[in-house]
Amino acid sequence: MTNPLHRAVLESALARAGELELATPRLTAGVEGLRIGRRTGNALEFSEYREYRAGDDLRRLDWSVYARSGQLMVKLYSEEVDPRCDIVLDNSASMAVEDAKAAAALGLAGLLAQAAVNAGFSLSVWHAGETLAREARAGFPLEWSNCEFDGGASPGEALDRFAGGFHNRGIRIAVSDLLWPEEPGRFLRRLADGALRVVVIQLLTRDELNPAVSGNISIIDAETGEERELAADDSLAARYRARLARHRELWDRAAEEYGIRLVRLTVEEFYPAWDLRELFHCGVLK
Amino acid sequence: MRNWITGFDHPGFFYALAALLVLLAIYWFHRRSTVKRVPAIFLWDRPETSPESGSRRMFRKLPLSFYLEALALALLALAAASPFRMGMDAYPALAVVLDNSFSMRAESPDGGTPRSRGADALAKLLDAHPGRRVVLILAGSEPRLLSDGRTKPTLELWTADEASADLAGALALARSRVPDAEFLLVTDRKPEFPLADDVGVSASGSALGNAALVNVRRNGGTILAEVLNASSSARRVTLKLVPGGNAGEAEIAPGERRKFVCRVPDTLLDKTITVELESAGDPLAFDNSFPLLPEDRVPVGFRLVAELPEPLAHELDAVLDGNPDYRKSSTPELVCGRFDLPPGNCHRLLWNSGNPERVSSALEPLSFRAGSPLTRGLSGEGVRWNADPAVSLPGEVLIRRGDAELLSFRRRLDGYCDIYLNLAPDRSNVSRTPLWPALFWNIADFLRSERPGPGRRNRRSGEVIALRIPSGVREVTLHAADGTGRNVTPLRGVALLADLPPGVSRVTAGDASWEVAVSPLSAAESDLQKAGAFERRPVRVRGMEENPRLPLGWIALLLAAAVLMIHQYKLGTKRGGA
Numbered sequence: 001m002t003n004p005l006h007r008a009v010l011e012s013a014l015a016r017a018g019e020l021e022l023a024t025p026r027l028t029a030g031v032e033g034l035r036i037g038r039r040t041g042n043a044l045e046f047s048e049y050r051e052y053r054a055g056d057d058l059r060r061l062d063w064s065v066y067a068r069s070g071q072l073m074v075k076l077y078s079e080e081v082d083p084r085c086d087i088v089l090d091n092s093a094s095m096a097v098e099d100a101k102a103a104a105a106l107g108l109a110g111l112l113a114q115a116a117v118n119a120g121f122s123l124s125v126w127h128a129g130e131t132l133a134r135e136a137r138a139g140f141p142l143e144w145s146n147c148e149f150d151g152g153a154s155p156g157e158a159l160d161r162f163a164g165g166f167h168n169r170g171i172r173i174a175v176s177d178l179l180w181p182e183e184p185g186r187f188l189r190r191l192a193d194g195a196l197r198v199v200v201i202q203l204l205t206r207d208e209l210n211p212a213v214s215g216n217i218s219i220i221d222a223e224t225g226e227e228r229e230l231a232a233d234d235s236l237a238a239r240y241r242a243r244l245a246r247h248r249e250l251w252d253r254a255a256e257e258y259g260i261r262l263v264r265l266t267v268e269e270f271y272p273a274w275d276l277r278e279l280f281h282c283g284v285l286k
Numbered sequence: 287m288r289n290w291i292t293g294f295d296h297p298g299f300f301y302a303l304a305a306l307l308v309l310l311a312i313y314w315f316h317r318r319s320t321v322k323r324v325p326a327i328f329l330w331d332r333p334e335t336s337p338e339s340g341s342r343r344m345f346r347k348l349p350l351s352f353y354l355e356a357l358a359l360a361l362l363a364l365a366a367a368s369p370f371r372m373g374m375d376a377y378p379a380l381a382v383v384l385d386n387s388f389s390m391r392a393e394s395p396d397g398g399t400p401r402s403r404g405a406d407a408l409a410k411l412l413d414a415h416p417g418r419r420v421v422l423i424l425a426g427s428e429p430r431l432l433s434d435g436r437t438k439p440t441l442e443l444w445t446a447d448e449a450s451a452d453l454a455g456a457l458a459l460a461r462s463r464v465p466d467a468e469f470l471l472v473t474d475r476k477p478e479f480p481l482a483d484d485v486g487v488s489a490s491g492s493a494l495g496n497a498a499l500v501n502v503r504r505n506g507g508t509i510l511a512e513v514l515n516a517s518s519s520a521r522r523v524t525l526k527l528v529p530g531g532n533a534g535e536a537e538i539a540p541g542e543r544r545k546f547v548c549r550v551p552d553t554l555l556d557k558t559i560t561v562e563l564e565s566a567g568d569p570l571a572f573d574n575s576f577p578l579l580p581e582d583r584v585p586v587g588f589r590l591v592a593e594l595p596e597p598l599a600h601e602l603d604a605v606l607d608g609n610p611d612y613r614k615s616s617t618p619e620l621v622c623g624r625f626d627l628p629p630g631n632c633h634r635l636l637w638n639s640g641n642p643e644r645v646s647s648a649l650e651p652l653s654f655r656a657g658s659p660l661t662r663g664l665s666g667e668g669v670r671w672n673a674d675p676a677v678s679l680p681g682e683v684l685i686r687r688g689d690a691e692l693l694s695f696r697r698r699l700d701g702y703c704d705i706y707l708n709l710a711p712d713r714s715n716v717s718r719t720p721l722w723p724a725l726f727w728n729i730a731d732f733l734r735s736e737r738p739g740p741g742r743r744n745r746r747s748g749e750v751i752a753l754r755i756p757s758g759v760r761e762v763t764l765h766a767a768d769g770t771g772r773n774v775t776p777l778r779g780v781a782l783l784a785d786l787p788p789g790v791s792r793v794t795a796g797d798a799s800w801e802v803a804v805s806p807l808s809a810a811e812s813d814l815q816k817a818g819a820f821e822r823r824p825v826r827v828r829g830m831e832e833n834p835r836l837p838l839g840w841i842a843l844l845l846a847a848a849v850l851m852i853h854q855y856k857l858g859t860k861r862g863g864a
Contacts, residue, residue, distance in 0.1 A: 094325030179326035208325065218319040221327035228331050229319055231351055236330070243329045 005099075006106055006147045013107035014114050014141060016274040021119035022112065022171065023286040024083055049073040084170030085121040087112055087138075088155065088191070091129045093222040094179055096149035101177070101205050104271035105149070108201065109175050110141035111274065115285055116171075124167060128155040128176070132162040152223050154180035156187040166194065173199045173284070177208070179247070184254040191260070198260040199284055202251070205267040211240060306363040354853040361846035378467055379419040379435055381460035382408060384444045385473035386426040387451035389811040392474065392570045394492040400474035400817070401446045403490035408441070408472060421464050425456035425473075427748030428785070431463065445768070447572065447788050449747040449806035454479050468824055476820040486824035491817030497521045497565035498573035498812030500543065502805060504559070504581045504744055509533070509548040511561050515540055516813035524564040530554055533561075543809075556580050558790065558803070573812045576805040577790055579743040586730045587615025591623035597711040598637050604717050611730035619733055625706070633703045633733055640674020645710040647672055650688040658684050659732045660695060660705070664724055670715045673708040680706060693725075701757075701779065703736065705729065739800045740783075740793065747806035751783040759796040766791045767804070 052061060052072035065073045089109040096102040109125065116123045117139045125135035125144070129151035137143045151158070155176050166172060172195045178184070192198045213232035220227050230236060248264075255262040263282050269275055279285045324330060390401040412420060419435035426448035433440065453471060460469055469484055471477060474491025481487065495517025503510045515521045515538040525534040525546050533548035550559060563574040588606060590599055602622055606612045612620075621627065622635040652666030661684050673690050681696025681704065694706040709716065716722050735741040738756045745751060755762060755776050762774045762781040767789025774781045776795075783793065786804045793800050 097323050097325050177325055179329070181326070181328040213322065216319040218321045219327055219330050220321060220323050222323050222325050224327070226327050228327060230330060233351070240329055247329065 003147060005103070007142060009103040009107045010110040010141045010144075010147075012272065013111040013274060016276070017111045017114035017118070019118055020111075020115045020276075020285050022085060022115040022121055023283050024119065048076050050076050083119060083121045084123075084167035085112075085116040086124045086126060086166045086170060086172045086195075087116070088126045088128055088132065088159075088172065088174040088176075090151075090155045090174070090176030091127045091146065091149050092151040092154055092158075092176075093149055094154075094177055095203075097222050098205050098207070098267070100271055101203060101267045102149045104265070104267045105175050105203050106147055107271060107274065108203070108265075110144075111276075112173055112175075112284075113138060113141050121171070122167065124165075128158040129153065130161070131158050132165075134165065154182070154223070156180050156182050156184075159187055159190050162190070168194045169196045171195065171197045171199070173201065175201045175203065177204055178202045178251055179204075179208070184251045185257070188254050188258045188260055192258045198258070199263060199282070200251075200255065200260055201263045201265060201279075201284075202248075203265050203267055203270070209244070209266065211237060213237060303363070306359060309359050309362070351853060354849055358846045358849040358853065361842045361849065365840070365843035365846060379421055379464045380411070380470060381421040381423060381464050381467040382470045382472060383423045383425050383429075383453060383456040383460055384432070384441075385451045385453065385471075386424045386444060386446055386448045387808070387811045388447050388449070388572045388806055389491070389570070389814060389817060390446035390474050391572045392491065392494055392496070392814050392817065394494065394569070399446075400489070400491045401444065404472040404488060405441050405444070407488050407490070408470075411470075419464075421460060421467065423456045423460045423463075425451040425453045426785075427452065429456035429459040430785075431459065434463070445787070447747075447806060449808035449811060451811075453477055457485065470824070474814075475817045481822070484824045485822075487820055487822040489818065489820035491814070491819065492569075493816070493818050494569040494814040495519065495521070495567075496570050496573075496812055496814045497523050497538065497563060497568055498570065498809075499561060499563050499576060500573075500807055500809040500812055502561050502576050502578060502744075502807065504550070504578040506582060507550045507552070507555055509550060509559065509561060509578060511546045511548065511563075512543055513538060513546065513563060514543045514809050514812060516809075516815055518815070521565050526562040526564065527554075528560040528562055529557065530559060558801075570812065570814065573807070576788075576807070577803050578805075579790065579801055579803045581742060581744055583611060583730075584734065585609075585611050585613040586620055586733050587618045588612050588620040588622065589615060589618040591621060591627060594623060594637070595639065598639070598709070601709075601711045601717040601722070605722050605726050609723075609726065609730075611727065620729075629698060629700070629702070629704075631700075631702070633705070633736070635705045635707065635729070637707045637709065638674075638677050638679070639710060640677040640708060642674075642710065644674045644676055645672050645713055646675060646690075647713070652685055652687050652692070655682070655684045658682075658695065659735070660684055660693070660725070660728045662728055664721055664728070666721065668715075669719045669721050670713075672710045672713040674710070677708045679708055680704075703733075738795075738798060740802050743801060744803045744805065745786070747786075747788060747804050747808075749804075751786065751802060753781040753783055753793055753795070753800075755779060755781055755795040756798055759798075761795075763794045764791060765794070 049062065049065065050073065052074050056074050060074045060076075062073050062075045065071065087109055089105065095105050113123055113125055123138045125138040126132040127135060127146045129146070130153050133146060135144050135146065155174065157180075172191055174191060178200070188198070188200070191200070213236070215232060217230050217232050218227060219230055251262060261282055263278055263284065265278060276285060384404070385400075390404070391399050393399055412418070420433065421435040422432035424430045424432045424444065427450045429452055432443050451473070453473065457469060457471070460467065468486070470486045470488060471481075473487070473489050475489050477487065497513060497515050497517065499511055500514045501510070501512035509527065511525055511533075513523055513525065515523070518540050520537055520539050522537050523535070524532060525548070527533045527548055527550070530548075530551060534546045536544055538544050558577055558579050560575055560577045565574070568574060590602060594602070618632055620633045620635060621630070623637070625636050625638045627634055627636055647670075652669060652671060654661040654664050654666070664685075671685075671687060671692055673687075673692055675688070675690035677691065679691040679694035681694045683691045683694045685693035690708070692708050696704045696706070698704060711717065735752070736754060738754050740751050740753050753762060753776075757779065759776065762776055763771065764774060764783060765771045766787050768787040774783060781795070783802075786802065788804050788806045790801055790803045793802060
């Protein structure tokens, strides 16, 4: 990492991460959001006893309990859950329209990576540029090679071009502003495919939530460079807010459909103090 | 004259446009866009292209504020320009005929003149209708168009120095130029001819007593001056020659015209002399002083050929010998001889006696061709002009009796003139009647006018001067007395000079140069007793009733203010609160 600003941000985030751990998904959400974490099988870790039911593996009967109590009890072992984590960081240029937004995204990714390492997760970090590029030293955020937010494609497009490589049955966390016009279902479906749990963290600045504009403005899209001359007045700001609300509603519906936890952070509230209450509240960190 | 500086009919349009450009520049710098990078442009505006749609023209979407401000600017520009535009549209043209006679210079006791009062009244009229098309016609001895109304009219060329004012002709000219106009006559007295309903009159003269020179002539060492007392009481006048001193003093009765004959001292014969009239309390100084150039009637050199028969030679001797207008010369301008006299570098007077046996005594009266300088003032009373009626004279016949052609004129190809005479002198009494010397006076006058130069050097205002120029000269330069100058191209050796201002002008043709003095003399214009104030408003032409003047400039201004207020209310109340 050559950018001293990014290094400073990551150092600050890692210091905040400390001993925090990424929460292990005991209750995972499958395709239909069912509880599937506890079941008999090839688990190695004893979980609890349950009365025998027809069809249970007789090898799992605890004969000593039967001897003591006369009840047929089956020993249940927790399913073996390999703690694996994929963190997808949106490296598109739209994340850098403000320095604070880029710093917050980078710091959040680093903080989550450190928390995953602290929790013993097998970690992969993906930079979403033109496609998803795996970070070679995912567990060492200070040594990440690609921390520039200069991608010309949205994470949705990047994921479309992604050949695959996520951990199977792991936690996937995406950090993005989610501001691209394509419908969110396709992105979320691919992100959730084969994952135990998916968390999407949307980072938006206050100006993006409620822009303060007046007079004639020349709007330039950070990613495409498309330019539009507009006259900012009350009606324009109202239209913007309405479209943003509709856009967020679309993401909410899609996330609910795919059992994905959508967390929204406001850059100015999150960074630079690294306010993690929302992440604790939603069970991402512990 | 079109305003070539601005390129607009009225400078107001130019200024309005320039102001609009300045406002647009201010608007541009004030309202230019600020750049804002956003993560998602689709939240700001609908995408205008889709991958399937291909290319299409994209228009910049402009805000309501732009249209409001542009509307306000346009209304302000309209407010600035509309007084002119509306003035042009709402009123028909105004054709003003300006009396350019010198009586417009008469000073009333308050110091004003009809010209100054007329100019003031006209200025007020024009100020009341800015932008209205105003055509100015100058009524002098000839009506002239001063301004066609395309630009702001100027009165500088209204000099009021001519000896007459053809008001009726000027009105006719105005009516031909702008038939639907309102007409206004600016003069110093009530016109004596009937006026149409659409002609207004602004006469602001005053009935005043005036003494004036109404005729001055100079011939050799003599100056003839005629003084008119155009007042109701006797006046004492003093006539002066400058240089030369007092030339006479007299008490002139009311209405009397008194002639003064003044001798020019020998030392001043070749000098310009100004005749000045002094009279106490004279309201019009313009007609009291006129310059006169030396006016010499250089005699015409003539020669009688030897073969001329005795009777005619006798008749010619009688009229030419001792005549100050003629002198014998070995290099004559005029040669008198028979019909078969060969031409040379001179004019010829050719006699044809005809057949004496056919000469008849006719009783028919002589008839003279009018308009010829050779027949000017001739009278056939008591004249017995017998000649051979069978003789046919070449050229233009000027005098005839019945079928008999008696005198004709022809200009030769070399520019010289031939005068043909058919006369039987022994059977006529022509040489013993006034016709004979008058005819030779005319011939001398005419031949002098054929010499290079203007002929007479002292002219009356309004005369067209036919300036004969030496051969080979292609252009004549006139330096007029008022300081102006112009070039005149001669036609067939003659340059016509018209509208010379009063005073001494100089004409140059090649190496030769002449001075011409022009004197505006007019008893009618010097008589100010008939001058007076007279106002008449024209019956309004139909266009004025159909197109009432509307204050559209003010309406545009108020609309602009209203638009700006709407703009501020609509866009200013919550600006920045988004």
